[in-house]
Amino acid sequence: MSDIIFHHYDPSPFGEKIRSIFGFKGAEWKSVQIPRMMPKPDIMPLTGGYRKTPVMQVGAHIYCDTQIIIREIEARLPTPSLFPNGSDYLGWGTSFFTDKALFGICVAIVFGSFGDQMPDEFIKDRAELSGGNINIEKMKAGLPYSFQQFSSMLDWAEQGLEDGRSYFLGDVASLVDFNMYYCLWFAGRVPEAKAVIAKFPKLNAWMGRIAAFGHGSQSDMTSKEALEIANSEDVSDYTGEIVSVEGHSKGGQVTVTPNDSGRIPVTGTLITLTSQEVAIRHTNDIVGDVIIHFPRAGFILS
Numbered sequence: 690m691s692d693i694i695f696h697h698y699d700p701s702p703f704g705e706k707i708r709s710i711f712g713f714k715g716a717e718w719k720s721v722q723i724p725r726m727m728p729k730p731d732i733m734p735l736t737g738g739y740r741k742t743p744v745m746q747v748g749a750h751i752y753c754d755t756q757i758i759i760r761e762i763e764a765r766l767p768t769p770s771l772f773p774n775g776s777d778y779l780g781w782g783t784s785f786f787t788d789k790a791l792f793g794i795c796v797a798i799v800f801g802s803f804g805d806q807m808p809d810e811f812i813k814d815r816a817e818l819s820g821g822n823i824n825i826e827k828m829k830a831g832l833p834y835s836f837q838q839f840s841s842m843l844d845w846a847e848q849g850l851e852d853g854r855s856y857f858l859g860d861v862a863s864l865v866d867f868n869m870y871y872c873l874w875f876a877g878r879v880p881e882a883k884a885v886i887a888k889f890p891k892l893n894a895w896m897g898r899i900a901a902f903g904h905g906s907q908s909d910m911t912s913k914e915a916l917e918i919a920n921s922e923d924v925s926d927y928t929g930e931i932v933s934v935e936g937h938s939k940g941g942q943v944t945v946t947p948n949d950s951g952r953i954p955v956t957g958t959l960i961t962l963t964s965q966e967v968a969i970r971h972t973n974d975i976v977g978d979v980i981i982h983f984p985r986a987g988f989i990l991s
């Protein structure tokens with residue numbers, strides 16, 4: 690079986706979501722460190738222009754967005770499951786709470802607290818990524834309100850652990866835990882946020898349990914090696930899976946675009962379309978053909 694290659698940077702919060710899942714699964718993976726901001730010359734040939742972090746690669750198959758990355762990890766490494774007791778809906782559903790509402794508050798806290806120390810080109814990059822929604826002065830002024838929101842959302846989590854359970858859904862961890870964990874890991878780099886988290890004893894103990902899963906077994910790989918692997922794998926006989934063309938056609942030219950931030954359309958020919966996945970065949974001079982997989986929720990196919 691081909692190696693799991695993970696493109697990320699160590700401080701990346703969405704990267705941490707996947708790294709902690711690698712730990713839970715006891716996964717072996719290759720780590721490619723990528724730039725924190727554009728340009729990302731060695732990622733673009735793989736993703737066709739998708740710019741967000743992280744990205745997972747298996748041979749010439751590329752997985753963009755943690756949702757489809759998690760789906761693929763679960764398929765490859767089914768035990769222990771991220772969805773114990775049929776908790777699929779809770780796992781996927783809470784990810785849209787944590788990845789959008791809660792993560793947005795964490796971004797406001799981190800940027801409101803450290804924005805003055807961040808290089809101008811980094812702020813500019815994140816403003817472009819978010820469609821202009823990064824205003825450090827506003828985030829600084831809004832910090833007290835961001836902490837109010839942060840606290841009340843953490844209180845939900847503390848209540849969820851009130852009966853002494855080890856994880857949000859009971860005795861075993863699930864995606865619901867990993868959805869929450871990386872947000873607190875990210876916000877916790879701000880001392881005031883760490884102090885808020887410290888006020889919730891059950892949540893603190895739970896964080897320790899998730900951190901104890903570690904990151905699995907990783908070894909480094911260069912971005913050039915990863916490009917070479919994508920280039921050398923032949924995906925010409927990959928047939929994909931079309932459940933319904935939904936007005937498109939198999940092999941037809943389509944674009945797939947995130948509907949929130951980093952709205953860069955990726956172009957290719959349609960090869961997979963199911964209720965939870967869209968995949969396209971994308972071709973360029975550097976890697977030849979790659980199959981790029983995206984989730985459906987959060988992405989626009991046109």
Ligand SMILES: N[C@@H](CCC(=O)N[C@@H](CS)C(=O)NCC(=O)O)C(=O)O
Binds near residue numbers: 701703726
């Ligand atoms: N919906 C995406 C969100 C990913 C995301 O926003 N990642 C952030 C950092 S962890 C990002 O891409 N920042 C810009 C960058 O790395 O260039 C996912 O689940 O993977």
